[in-house]
Structure formats: C-alpha cells, structure tokens
Amino acid sequence: MTETHVVLGTGSVGAALAAALVAAGKDVRSINRSGLRGSLPDAVELLVGDVGDPGFVAEATRGAAVAYQVTQPAYTRWAQEFPDLQTAVIDACAANGSRLVLADNLYAYGDPDGNVITEDSPQNPHTKKGKVRKAMADAALAAHAEGRLEVAVSRPSNYFGPGYDLTQNMVFARAIAGAPMQWLGPKDQPHTYSYVPDVARAMADLGTSEDAWGQVWIPPVGEPITVADFSQAIWEAAGQSGRAKVQAITGIGLKALSLVMPMLKESLEMMYEFDKPWIVSSSKFEARFGWSATPLPQAIAESVAAARGAR
Known part of the structure; x- marks a missing residue:
C-alpha cells in the first residue's frame, strides 16, 4: 500500500x-x-x-x-x-x-x-x-x-527560485523588464542562498x-556570492546586456520604506544576515544524502523561466 x-x-x-x-x-x-x-x-x-x-x-x-x-x-x-x-x-x-x-x-x-x-x-x-x-x-x-x-x-538559508514571490518580483521579473533589481542589504557582502x-x-x-x-x-546550499555578482548573472540570463542595474535597499532608504511596508519593518531586525558575510555549510546533509545544490547557472535559468511564465 x-x-x-x-x-x-x-x-x-x-x-x-x-x-x-x-x-x-x-x-x-x-x-x-x-x-x-x-x-x-x-x-x-x-x-x-x-x-x-x-x-x-x-x-x-x-x-x-x-x-x-x-x-x-x-x-x-x-x-x-x-x-x-x-x-x-x-x-x-x-x-x-x-x-x-x-x-x-x-x-x-x-x-x-x-x-x-x-x-x-x-x-x-x-x-x-x-x-x-x-x-x-x-x-x-x-x-x-x-x-x-x-x-x-x-x-x-534565504530562498530564491520558482514561485517564491519575494525574489521573483523584486529580482527576476525586474531583470526581465530591464529594471533595477531590488535587494535588501549592500551589494558587496558574500551571502549563501538556498x-x-x-x-x-x-x-x-x-x-x-x-x-x-x-x-x-541544512539542505544543500551553493557557494556564497555577493549581490553584485548574483545580479550580474541574473541580468545576463534574463537577456540583458551591460552592467546589471541593482538597487540595494539599505540604511535610511530601508527605514523609510519600512514606515509604509510592514514586511520591511519586520525585516529590519534581520538585516545582520545581509549587512555582513553570511556563510552557511550543508556538508552534513550532502555527506548523508549524496547530492549538492543545483549549479547556480541552472538555478538562475530556471528562476528566470519561471518569472517569465508568471508575467
């Protein structure tokens, strides 16, 4: 049965x-x-x-x-x-x-x-x-x-991928449209994503x-990557050329937006994840189950395709 x-x-x-x-x-x-x-x-x-x-x-x-x-x-x-x-x-x-x-x-x-x-x-x-x-x-x-x-x-760790509205709307859909991708935190800090x-x-x-x-x-995670490098890869996968357009939401701008966006207000206390290196290991899971994270180019391509399909 x-x-x-x-x-x-x-x-x-x-x-x-x-x-x-x-x-x-x-x-x-x-x-x-x-x-x-x-x-x-x-x-x-x-x-x-x-x-x-x-x-x-x-x-x-x-x-x-x-x-x-x-x-x-x-x-x-x-x-x-x-x-x-x-x-x-x-x-x-x-x-x-x-x-x-x-x-x-x-x-x-x-x-x-x-x-x-x-x-x-x-x-x-x-x-x-x-x-x-x-x-x-x-x-x-x-x-x-x-x-x-x-x-x-x-x-x-923090998600990205098909169907996840936060990054699909703020990042992938905007890249497809040629608009600045919006990220919480600075562009230069390495971050581990799921x-x-x-x-x-x-x-x-x-x-x-x-x-x-x-x-x-901890499920399999990829290698840490900065927002700047991640954004450039997404930008190119979305068919755009040149330097990626990125809007890093930080500091005063973040606090101002939080006054009108309850979700962002709740995120303020979590900014330590983005303001400095955020490095995560999934070696325990990978050793037990024998597989690692989807390669980033493939994950980005699938996420771009999903965002196109949702438009």
Whole structure:
C-alpha cells in the first residue's frame, strides 16, 4: 500500500515538495486555506482549511505516514500565531502516529559574526523572530525526545527560485523588464542562498529516510556570492546586456520604506544576515544524502523561466 504524505502549505516550497513526493511514488495530500491549486501536480489531493485549527489539522493528517509543516502566519504575526500553529501540528501528528518534517530557517543561530553556520553552531538569537523560531524548534525536538512523535528539522538559508514571490518580483521579473533589481542589504557582502527546488527535494529526502529523525539539517546550499555578482548573472540570463542595474535597499532608504511596508519593518531586525558575510555549510546533509545544490547557472535559468511564465 502506498504511503500517504501530507504537505501543510502550498507556497513555493510546499508546491515543489508535493511534486517531489509524487515523483517518489507517494500519495500526496496538500493543505491550504485558499483552495487554489497553483502549480500542484494533478495527482495531489487538495484539502482546504486552517492548519492552525487543531481539529482540522488532526483530521487532515489522519492516516499520514509523514507530515511536512511548510506553512506559516504572516511575517508580522509570528509571535502571536506561529507557536500555537506548530503546537496544533505536533499534537495532531502525535495523535495520528505521523512523522513530522518541519520547515525552519537559520534565525535561531542569531548573528554568527562571520563564522560559518552549521547545524551545530551556537544558538544565540537576539531578535524576536529568532527567539520565536528557537523556541518552536526546541519544543518540536523535545516532543521527539519524549517519544511523542519523530521529528526532523530543515533549516535552509534565504530562498530564491520558482514561485517564491519575494525574489521573483523584486529580482527576476525586474531583470526581465530591464529594471533595477531590488535587494535588501549592500551589494558587496558574500551571502549563501538556498534554491527552492533543492529545499523541497531535501525535505522529501528527510521524510522518506529512516535515520534523519531527531536531528537538524541544512539542505544543500551553493557557494556564497555577493549581490553584485548574483545580479550580474541574473541580468545576463534574463537577456540583458551591460552592467546589471541593482538597487540595494539599505540604511535610511530601508527605514523609510519600512514606515509604509510592514514586511520591511519586520525585516529590519534581520538585516545582520545581509549587512555582513553570511556563510552557511550543508556538508552534513550532502555527506548523508549524496547530492549538492543545483549549479547556480541552472538555478538562475530556471528562476528566470519561471518569472517569465508568471508575467
């Protein structure tokens, strides 16, 4: 009998994850609140409801061998809503005997001060969102340690890639139009990025393995690259010539925009990720699962194609 895998969320990673699980031969059930299928494969069953509703999520994950938590509240509502949402998911999976793969990020580590971030780096969050993320991951791993359910935690770096609206709209679509690409932070700092399809593939690998549980994993990431070099490669892949047009949103300009854009206001405390080198290692995952990040030229080409298709 084919295993059922439930993906809680249908954003860029959730949709790519559902596709990866279908390709792996799993029965896949995806959950969202909108009822819109977007890029979900036809083979995916779609349920509509609120993952933060304990009764709904318990029913939605019933019979699941593995659930993948990839949904989240609005960025401005993390502290108020995110912990309760995750608690509902953990309780549902524990009651249903489902394993759980959590989509986390690197906020819990705080400012690495130029050091390479690995799974075992010290966790010293100094931002409100970093503290929320650390508390949530700690709670999930505590539930694993207590034997309530099996949990694996995925911690990618900042995303780019098909379907991820932030970079698709601010970077790739603007490059296609010949307009300045908009980035948070200065142009000259090396930064490690995660590619959406790699993040999704890694979560599928975690959920279909037998030895990933009770651990934190950083999915495959590429080599660090500056915004200037990344932008030039995107500019050329988009068919433009000459020096790339780049708008680096920093300092006073960032603070001014944050007055009218709540998302940017919430990002102010996270600018340490962009104002200095942000270097991440995925060597643990690569050693265990035997693959590395999609080559950057391929990832850029696929992202440009996706942005063209979304216009």
